Amino acid sequence: MVVGAGVAVSLPTFVTDESFSAPGTVTLGEDAAHHMRVRRLETGVRVGLVDGAGMRGEGVLTQLAKRHAVVSVESAESVEPALPVHLLLPVADKDRMLWLAEKATELELSSWRPVLYRRSRNVNPRGEGTTFQQKVRGRMAAALEQSRGAHLPVLYPEASVEHAVAACPSGARLVLEQGGKRLFEALTPLIADARDRGAGAPAVTLAVGPEGGFEESEFEAFVGAGFVPVSLGRNILRFETAAQSGLAAVRAMLELVGAPDLIQPL
Ligand code: SAM
Numbered sequence: 001m002v003v004g005a006g007v008a009v010s011l012p013t014f015v016t017d018e019s020f021s022a023p024g025t026v027t028l029g030e031d032a033a034h035h036m037r038v039r040r041l042e043t044g045v046r047v048g049l050v051d052g053a054g055m056r057g058e059g060v061l062t063q064l065a066k067r068h069a070v071v072s073v074e075s076a077e078s079v080e081p082a083l084p085v086h087l088l089l090p091v092a093d094k095d096r097m098l099w100l101a102e103k104a105t106e107l108e109l110s111s112w113r114p115v116l117y118r119r120s121r122n123v124n125p126r127g128e129g130t131t132f133q134q135k136v137r138g139r140m141a142a143a144l145e146q147s148r149g150a151h152l153p154v155l156y157p158e159a160s161v162e163h164a165v166a167a168c169p170s171g172a173r174l175v176l177e178q179g180g181k182r183l184f185e186a187l188t189p190l191i192a193d194a195r196d197r198g199a200g201a202p203a204v205t206l207a208v209g210p211e212g213g214f215e216e217s218e219f220e221a222f223v224g225a226g227f228v229p230v231s232l233g234r235n236i237l238r239f240e241t242a243a244q245s246g247l248a249a250v251r252a253m254l255e256l257v258g259a260p261d262l263i264q265p266l
């Protein structure tokens with residue numbers, strides 16, 4: 001919304017549990033209602049809406065109750081998803097997984113795929129189960145509201161390495177490992193090839209290991225499934241740092257897809 005002097009003021013924005021269209025009304029759940037009260041919003045104010053599946057809109061708050069709120073939707077637009085990037089992350093420390101959930105949403109992660117590695121079992125308290133998954137979604141929703149995104153990552157239940165690999169989308173597959181290839185070297189030929197074939201950018205799947213690292217058999221399962229080992233530098237990074245940095249680097253490279261002259265095979 002633009003006000004005096006052309007200054008764009010971003011509306012307080014809330015993730016809806018259901019999709020919406022304009023003109024129409026949408027009911028928001030307890031989390032959003034609580035969030036609105038914390039922000040001392042009153043009926044009549046304009047708010048922003050996102051459904052987490054690509055719909056973004058604006059409307060007027062018409063009802064604010066203890067467990068729900070109602071918004072009269074005045075405008076709605078569909079937002080294209082970002083180029084697909086998927087993450088196989090370790091089941092690990094709860095707080096650090098929640099931190100990563102926030103950053104990954106800001107970086108427009110497409111799907112969140114927790115993997116129960118053998119070394120994940122040594123971690124307590126670790127983030128797993130449906131209750132924890134709801135916490136992940138809550139953290140992602142808050143990050144979506146703050147980052148003005150429109151797409152929430154698709155959440156998968158934790159899986160073994162075998163099941164996680166079997167469920168992986170096709171496309172470019174990278175496993176983060178200190179001794180691997182440079183990320184740029186691994187991705188550039190794939191992006192250039194896609195460009196030369198006039199095809200869109202390949203979906204990219206990143207796999208990150210647990211604290212203590214992969215077991216040899218786990219690492220071999222990834223390499224056997226076509227994952228290319230890639231390095232993010234010589235230091236040992238915490239899993240959440242490696243995941244976030246890998247995601248940011250891949251996003252930056254995928255931005256180049258739209259700029260063909262910048263991508264020259266090495
Ligand atoms: N492998 C190490 C060990 O033996 O302690 C550390 C594991 S590290 C804490 C967790 C995961 O982050 C690793 O399995 C890897 O996927 C990723 N990682 C850490 N540092 C990295 C780097 N420099 N380059 C690429 N990936 C890295």
